Amino acid sequence: xxxxxxxxxxxxxxxxxxxxxxxxxxxxxxxxxxxxxxxxxxxxxxxxxxxxxxxxxxxxxxxxxxxxxxxxxxxxxxxxxxxxxxxxxxxxxxxxxxxxxxxxxxxxx
Amino acid sequence: xxxxxxxxxxxxxxxxxxxxxxxxxxxxxxxxxxxxxxxxxxxxxxxxxxxxxxxxxxxxxxxxxxxxxxxxxxxxxxxxxxxxxxxxxxxxxxxxxxxxxxxxxxxxxxxxxxxxxxxxxxxxxxxxxxxxxxxxxxxxxxxxxxxxxxxxxxxxxxxxxxxxxxxxxxxxxxxxxxxxxxxxxxxxxxxxxxxxxxxxxxxxxxxxxxxxxxxxxxxxxxxxxxxxxxxxxxxxxxxxxxxxxxxxxxxxxxxxxxxxxxxxxxxxxxxxxxxxxxxxxxxxxxxxxxxxxxxxxxxxxxxxxxxxxxxxxxxxxxxxxxxxxxxxxxxxxxxxxxxxxxxxxxxxxxxxxxxxxxxxxxxxxxxxxxxxxxxxxxxxxxxxxxxxxxxxxxxxxxxxxxxxxxxxxxxxxxxxxxxxxxxxxxxxxxxxxxxxxxxxxxxxxxxxxxxxxxxxxxxxxxxxxxxxxxxxxxxxxxxxxxxxxxxxxxxxxxxxxxxxxxxxxxxxxxxxxxxxxxxxxxxxxxxxxxxxxxxxxxxxxxxxxxxxxxxxxxxxxxxxxxxxxxxxxxxxxxxxxxxxxxxxxxxxxxxxxxxxxxxxxxxxxxxxxxxxxxxxxxxxxxxxxxxxxxxxxxxxxxxxxxxxxxxxxxxxxxxxxxxxxxxxxxxxxxxxxxxxxxxxxxxxxxxxxxxxxxxxxxxxxxxxxxxxxxxxxxxxxxxxxxxxxxxxxxxxxxxxxxxxxxxxxxxxxxxxxxxxxxxxxxxxxxxxxxxxxxxxxxxxxxxxxxxxxxxxxxxxxxxxxxxxxxxxxxxxxxxxxxxxxxxxxxxxxxxxxxxxxxxxxxxxxxxxxxxxxxxxxxxxxxxxxxxxxxxxxxx
Numbered sequence: 001x002x003x004x005x006x007x008x009x010x011x012x013x014x015x016x017x018x019x020x021x022x023x024x025x026x027x028x029x030x031x032x033x034x035x036x037x038x039x040x041x042x043x044x045x046x047x048x049x050x051x052x053x054x055x056x057x058x059x060x061x062x063x064x065x066x067x068x069x070x071x072x073x074x075x076x077x078x079x080x081x082x083x084x085x086x087x088x089x090x091x092x093x094x095x096x097x098x099x100x101x102x103x104x105x106x107x108x109x
Numbered sequence: 110x111x112x113x114x115x116x117x118x119x120x121x122x123x124x125x126x127x128x129x130x131x132x133x134x135x136x137x138x139x140x141x142x143x144x145x146x147x148x149x150x151x152x153x154x155x156x157x158x159x160x161x162x163x164x165x166x167x168x169x170x171x172x173x174x175x176x177x178x179x180x181x182x183x184x185x186x187x188x189x190x191x192x193x194x195x196x197x198x199x200x201x202x203x204x205x206x207x208x209x210x211x212x213x214x215x216x217x218x219x220x221x222x223x224x225x226x227x228x229x230x231x232x233x234x235x236x237x238x239x240x241x242x243x244x245x246x247x248x249x250x251x252x253x254x255x256x257x258x259x260x261x262x263x264x265x266x267x268x269x270x271x272x273x274x275x276x277x278x279x280x281x282x283x284x285x286x287x288x289x290x291x292x293x294x295x296x297x298x299x300x301x302x303x304x305x306x307x308x309x310x311x312x313x314x315x316x317x318x319x320x321x322x323x324x325x326x327x328x329x330x331x332x333x334x335x336x337x338x339x340x341x342x343x344x345x346x347x348x349x350x351x352x353x354x355x356x357x358x359x360x361x362x363x364x365x366x367x368x369x370x371x372x373x374x375x376x377x378x379x380x381x382x383x384x385x386x387x388x389x390x391x392x393x394x395x396x397x398x399x400x401x402x403x404x405x406x407x408x409x410x411x412x413x414x415x416x417x418x419x420x421x422x423x424x425x426x427x428x429x430x431x432x433x434x435x436x437x438x439x440x441x442x443x444x445x446x447x448x449x450x451x452x453x454x455x456x457x458x459x460x461x462x463x464x465x466x467x468x469x470x471x472x473x474x475x476x477x478x479x480x481x482x483x484x485x486x487x488x489x490x491x492x493x494x495x496x497x498x499x500x501x502x503x504x505x506x507x508x509x510x511x512x513x514x515x516x517x518x519x520x521x522x523x524x525x526x527x528x529x530x531x532x533x534x535x536x537x538x539x540x541x542x543x544x545x546x547x548x549x550x551x552x553x554x555x556x557x558x559x560x561x562x563x564x565x566x567x568x569x570x571x572x573x574x575x576x577x578x579x580x581x582x583x584x585x586x587x588x589x590x591x592x593x594x595x596x597x598x599x600x601x602x603x604x605x606x607x608x609x610x611x612x613x614x615x616x617x618x619x620x621x622x623x624x625x626x627x628x629x630x631x632x633x634x635x636x637x638x639x640x641x642x643x644x645x646x647x648x649x650x651x652x653x654x655x656x657x658x659x660x661x662x663x664x665x666x667x668x669x670x671x672x673x674x675x676x677x678x679x680x681x682x683x684x685x686x687x688x689x690x691x692x693x694x695x696x697x698x699x700x701x702x703x704x705x706x707x708x709x710x711x712x713x714x715x716x717x718x719x720x721x722x723x724x725x726x727x728x729x730x731x732x733x734x735x736x737x738x739x740x741x742x743x744x745x746x747x748x749x750x751x752x753x754x755x756x757x758x759x760x761x762x763x764x765x766x767x768x769x770x771x772x773x774x775x776x777x778x779x780x781x782x783x784x785x786x787x788x789x790x791x792x793x794x795x796x797x798x799x800x801x802x803x804x805x806x807x808x809x810x811x812x813x814x815x816x817x818x819x820x821x822x823x824x825x826x827x828x829x830x831x832x833x834x835x836x837x838x839x840x841x842x843x844x845x846x847x848x849x850x851x852x853x854x855x856x857x858x859x860x861x862x863x864x865x866x867x868x869x870x871x872x873x874x875x876x877x878x879x880x881x882x883x884x885x886x887x888x889x890x891x892x893x894x895x896x897x898x899x900x901x902x903x904x905x906x907x908x909x910x911x912x913x914x915x916x917x918x919x920x921x922x923x924x925x926x927x928x929x930x931x932x933x934x935x936x937x938x939x940x941x942x943x944x945x946x947x948x949x950x951x952x953x954x955x956x957x958x959x960x961x962x963x964x965x966x967x968x969x970x971x972x973x974x975x976x977x978x979x980x981x982x983x984x
Contacts, residue, residue, distance in 0.1 A: 027130060028137040046134055046160045051169040058174055066126075069133075071140075076130045 012044065012052050014095055017080065017088040020062055026075035027053060053078060061087050123174070127167055135160060181494070185501040192502060199474060202875075203467045204510040207560065209868060210463030211514025213456040215553045216521040217861075221449050222552075223543040224442050230363055231437075232303025233398075238405055239440035240270060240395030240412065243431040246689065246705050246791060249440075251391035254380060256419060256427070257295075260395070263415050266408040267397040271298040272378060274393050275369050277805070279643055279835050281348035282335075285828065288643060288837040289331075289349070291374030292366075298375075299326075301398050302366070308332075309343045309358030317377035324377065325349065326358040331373035349374060351647045365538035367441050368394065388426035389691065389766035396437065409434040426766065429703050442539060444850075448858050451935055455614065458607050459865045459872075464560050465607075466876045467506070468567045469600040473883050475499075475568035496569055503564030511557040518553075519545060528857070530848035570596070598916060601873075601880045605920020606927055608866070608873035609957055613928035615866035616949040617939055618859035624941030625855050630846070631744075631781035631790070632682060633720030636673075637809060637842040638816045639681040640823055643835045644804040652735050652802045658830070659712065659798060659806075665826045666810060671819060673811040676715030677798050679708075681807045683782050683846050691765040692772075692794065694751060703765065706747060707783060707791060710798040710806070716742075716778060718809050724748075726758045726776030733797045739769060740797065742776040747792030762794070772796065785851040787940045809842075816841055855940065870960060873920075878964040881913050885968040892972050893980025902973035909972050913965030920961075921954050928953075 019025065019033045030053075031044045056062045061084035069075035080088065135156050142152035160166060171180075193200040228234050241249040242256065252260070252272065261270045273294045280289040296312040305311060306326060316324060325347065327336070336342035336356075346353045354376065366372070384390035399408055412432035420427045435443070475482075482495055522543055526534070534540065642662065649655040663675045680688060691703045713729040724745060733740060741762060748757045761771040772794075780790040798806065812819050820839035827836045846852060885892075892905055932944035942949070 026133065028134045031134075046131070046166055047169070050131065050134075050166055051173045054170045054173040071137075073133065073136075074129065075133050076126065 011095070012048055013056060014088070014091040015042070015044070016049075016052060016056060017061065017084055017091060020078050021080045021085065021088055024065075024067075024077040024079040026069060026077050028075075030078070056084070059087075060084075127170055131160070131163055131166060135163070181497070182501075185498055186505070188498065189502040189505050193505060196474070199470060200506070203470060203506050204513060206463045206466055206872060207506065207510030208513035208517060210456075210460035211511055211553065211556065212517035212521055213865060213868075214453075214460045214556060215515055215518035215549060216525065217449070217452045217456040218552050219518065219522050219543055219545070219549045220525070220540070221453050222546065222548050223541075224449055224537075224539050225446060226548060227539065227542050229438060229441065229539070230365070234303075234437065236399045237302065237437035238397050238399060238408065238434050239437055240267075240397050241433040241435075242391065242416070243433045244429055244703070244705060249433055249435070250430075252393045252395050253388050253391045253426070254378070254385040254393060255388040256391075256430070257393055257395060259419055260412065260415055260432075263418075264408075264411060266400055266403045266411050268400050269297050269301045270395055270397040271295040271301045272393040272395055273298055273366075273369060274378070275372075276376075277643060278349040278374055279351070279645055279833065280374075281351075281833075285832045286645075286835050288835040289373050291349075291372045291376065292369035293378045294375050295378050298396070299360075301396060303398075304361065304364050306358035307361045308340060309356070311358060312377050317379065319380050321377070323349075323352050323354040323379075324357045325354045326360060326375045327356060328360050328373050328375070329362040329364065332359045335373070347374075349376065351645050363541075365541065367536050367538040370538050371535040387766060388423055397434075405434055405436060424701060428701055445537075445854070447935075447937055448854055451614075451858060451938060452861055454931075455611060455862045455865045458611050459869050460556065462604050462607050462869050462872045462876075464563060465600050465604050466872050466879075467560075468563055469597050469604075469876060470879060471503075471564055471567045472570075472597050472600075473879065475570075476883075478568075496565075499568045500561075500565040503568075504561050506564055507557050507561040511553065511560075515545070515550075515553050530853060533848065533850055533853055597883075598880060601876050601916050602919045602923065604873040604876045605917060605957065605961070606924035608869040609921060609924025609953060610928045610931050611862065611866040611869040612953040612957065613924075613949060614931060614935065615859065615863040616953055617932055617935075617942055617944065617946060618855070618862050620942040620946065620949060621938070621940040622855045622859040625786050625852060626847075628782065628786055628941075630682065631721060631779050634842040634846055636812050636814075636816055637719060638812060638819060638823070638839065639842050639845055640808045640810070640820070640839040641681075641837050642806055642808055642827060643837070644831065645833055646804045648831070648833060649804050652799075655802045655804055656734070656799050658804075658834075659802075661830055662808065662827060663712065663714070665830060666808065666823055669819060669822050669826060671813045671816070673813055674714060674718040675811075676718035676809045677712035677806050678715050678809060679710040679798070679803055679806055680783075681809065681845070682719065682842070683784070683786060683849055685784055690767075690794070692762045693765055695761040695763055695771055704751070706794050708794045708796060708801075709783070710801045710803055711795050712798045715795075715798075715809065718811050719781070720811075721781055722779040724777045724779055726774070728776060728778075729795075729797045734799045735802075737800075739772045739800055740775045741772040742778055742795040743774055744778055744790065744793045744795075745780045746790055747794065748777050750792050786846070786849060787851045787855070855938075858938065870957070874960045874964045877913065877916065877961055878967065880916065881909065881965045882968040882971075884912060885909060885972045888972075889975060889980045892975050893977045896975065897977040897981065905973040905975075906969050909969035910962075910965055913961060913969075917958060917961035917965075921957055924957070925950060925954065 015034050016030060019030050019037070022033075025033065027046075027049055031046075031049055034042050034044050053062070057064055057078070061081060062078045063081050064076050064078050066074050067077045069077075138156035138159060139152045142155050143149065147155065157163075229237070231237060239249070240252070240260070242252050244250050251274075254272075257270075257272050264270060271294065273292050276291050276293050278289045278291055280287045294312075296314050296317040299305065299311050307329070309326070312324065312326065315321065327342070332338055332342060336345075342356055343358070344355065346355050348354070360375070378385075378393070380386075384392055397408075399405070409432065412434055416427070416430060416432040420430060485495060486492075526540065526543065529537065529540075644655070644658060649658050659677055663677065666672055666675045688707055688709070689705050690708045691705055693699045693702075693704060711729070713731045713733065716723065716728050725748075726742070728742065729740065743751075743757060751757075752760060757774050757777055760774050762774065763769070763771050778795070781793070782790055783793055784790065808823070810816070810819065810823065824836045824839060827834055847856075892900075892908075895908075896902075896905065928950065929945050932939075932946075936944045
């Protein structure tokens with residue numbers, strides 16, 4: 001999955017929020033973590049990732065600060081804000097409903 | 110929002126961070142690729158490919174941050190300002206034009222707002238009405254005191270009906286007697302208006318009864334000026350007309366009632382004196398508050414009924430006395446409303462020309478920017494972005510021009526106020542509120558929004574109409590020229606037509622003013638001075654004393670250096686048509702009808718002093734006195750109306766409401782303008798001031814020099830006779846006439862509309878010049894070809910001038926039709942000239958035609974002097 005259009009609208013937001021909720025992380029690590037956690041199915045490209053990160057920051061759902069990364073370079077780390085964790089709850093509830101509904105439709109013989 | 114602001118203001122830092130963040134990602138990708146076993150160059154290339162263009166990524170992030178919104182706007186504004194600065198001629202012309210139009214419109218609107226839109230400063234002022242009697246000569250005439258009492262008692266439509274009358278007092282001060290203006294009002298007057306004193310109390314009901322003690326309420330300015338604003342002034346006494354009067358209250362600072370302004374003292378009407386006892390003596394005005402649910406019409410109907418009833422009950426005094434009820438705002442601003450609306454229309458038309466002119470300039474400009482637009486489109490600018498550019502530029506123009514216009518408008522307002530004669534201004538109390546209030550600013554903003562929309566849309570028309578790619582083609586002049594010819598030229602025709610309307614309006618008003626000021630007044634106003642004199646009726650209590658006073662004053666003033674002649678009249682010419690009497694012609698059948706005519710008590714020297722023309726008989730002599738048979742002089746209008754075929758000198762008159770011995774007519778004088786300049790002189794009866802004696806009168810003095818220096822000398826000469834006498838409003842008759850309301854209103858409207866018309870002429874001619882010059886520049890190649898093929902310069906002149914001629918002719922013809930229509934609408938404001946006055950129309954058409962010819966001659970000459978070789982090569 002390299003283009004955002006392939007993802008269900010808003011899904012990338014949910015994935016990023018979910019991943020960042022675990023610990024503060026920089027962009028590269030977020031992409032890697034999503035890849036890893038999805039069983040190497042989902043691959044988020046830069047073209048989708050960074051605009052989305054900036055949008056979430058603009059929304060006030062994540063916050064950023066510069067810190068030294070695991071390879072001893074400065075990297076921009078994103079953390080979840082209080083508003084972000086509330087948004088995460090809503091988004092995941094929304095996702096649950098949506099995916100359950102889709103499953104119902106798809107699995108019906 | 111915090112972030113967006115950061116994006117906007119800490120732009121470079123945000124950019125650097127964005128750079129670093131993406132670089133970090135790229136480096137990690139390269140590392141990962143290396144780890145996967147790629148060569149260094151392969152790893153780098155793959156990473157860059159995965160990123161899919163770093164610049165685009167950055168742009169997307171910027172978009173997400175909303176940075177571009179602000180950026181583009183800033184860019185548009187910068188570019189717009191650069192565009193406008195690159196073209197200073199266009200920019201200055203547009204801003205100046207717009208600000209002139211705005212200035213005129215906003216300043217006049219402020220006057221309209223203060224006068225016609227702002228409510229009068231009384232509680233529920235739209236429920237207040239003026240109440241009048243009507244007679245043939247005066248549609249809004251005074252009430253008599255007894256009629257007022259009956260109307261007050263019998264009506265069911267008014268919550269309250271009260272009366273007022275202007276009044277002048279002699280105020281005793283430590284520095285001697287001073288004139289003071291004021292009003293007599295019935296006790297409930299202020300309650301009816303819904304005004305309460307700020308200090309002290311209102312009049313009690315019944316305080317206007319003859320027996321009640323004398324009290325006075327001060328205006329705020331009188332309290333400040335004469336009593337230093339001290340609260341202790343309450344309860345003090347002042348001497349008004351020799352009567353000790355107790356101060357009981359002070360009116361609010363913002364209170365004014367223009368029919369009696371400027372007023373310092375308000376005293377209750379006291380029903381004493383012979384006038385108040387006579388139903389035929391009319392000297393009061395009524396003001397009333399309508400009951401809820403009662404309309405002006407239904408109130409009028411009832412008052413007419415009551416008047417009818419009184420007419421039957423008192424046929425001697427009330428015959429022909431009807432009733433009139435009009436809104437109070439009509440009473441106060443009714444007279445200036447048509448002039449203000451005229452001026453607002455004039456200013457509006459000027460603004461229209463200004464805006465159309467700018468729009469046509471913008472159209473020309475968008476033609477010449479066709480290539481710029483095409484290039485921008487080719488480089489990826491969206492249509493929306495291009496339109497935004499036009500909107501930005503339009504708004505920049507509008508903001509600059511509008512701000513300048515509003516600033517000028519505030520100056521103009523102050524200037525116009527200063528040009529109003531002080532006496533007139535005192536009565537125009539509604540102008541106190543003149544200024545930039547929210548309605549005026551709202552009006553200005555509305556104009557700016559409309560102008561902004563027009564200025565943004567005009568160049569957009571070009572954008573949508575023309576094929577943008579054609580703009581790139583070398584020397585293309587295709588569809589664009591068509592649009593220009595279709596729209597641009599029509600705009601010029603409209604401009605010329607509107608200018609024509611304004612010019613005709615100005616011409617007609619100018620002619621009205623001319624005929625008004627060159628009116629035959631029936632006397633010689635130059636070197637004539639008028640002074641009002643008030644002596645106390647208590648001191649000069651009988652006719653002998655008063656006549657002796659007249660004689661002393663005349664002889665004292667005659668002895669002043671430079672004085673040629675002195676006369677006395679009850680009221681000066683060109684001041685008013687009031688003070689009428691009812692009479693009948695003796696020896697004629699009479700059925701009780703009221704023949705009404707103004708009466709003036711004048712001294713023997715009066716007519717020769719003012720330079721009147723005697724048509725028949727003789728003037729009064731010094732020997733005519735109280736004991737002699739009564740005599741009278743009538744004016745020509747009187748003779749025409751009542752003695753069309755008889756010899757007036759054989760006729761005798763008598764008053765209807767007063768019994769005096771018959772008045773023998775001894776002379777006929779040519780009509781002297783007694784009332785306003787623009788009102789025809791009614792029949793007037795002059796009687797000797799020795800037979801009908803007043804202690805309030807006016808002096809007319811003919812001087813050898815200009816006379817201005819005589820006025821203070823006269824005042825002190827009178828004061829020397831008796832310090833209790835007041836001499837006021839000394840003024841040259843010429844000034845008095847020029848400052849009289851009718852002259853002022855005609856003059857100011859003529860000058861203002863004239864100014865608008867002059868600006869309109871300049872703007873429209875500049876507009877025409879622009880159109881012709883542009884069309885010449887468009888047709889340079891065509892003209893070159895024609896000349897190369899042998900066309901003579903005269904043929905080129907003809908070609909260009911014919912174009913201009915058609916446009917001008919179109920403008921003039923449409924303008925003529927519109928002007929006659931507009932002139933008919935304003936015929937009420939014209940004096941001595943018909944709305945379809947041919948000389949004015951012809952003169953304006955010729956003037957406009959000549960200016961248009963000049964404006965098109967310049968570009969035509971340029972076209973004719975084109976060198977064909979250059980013209981062909983340039984394209």
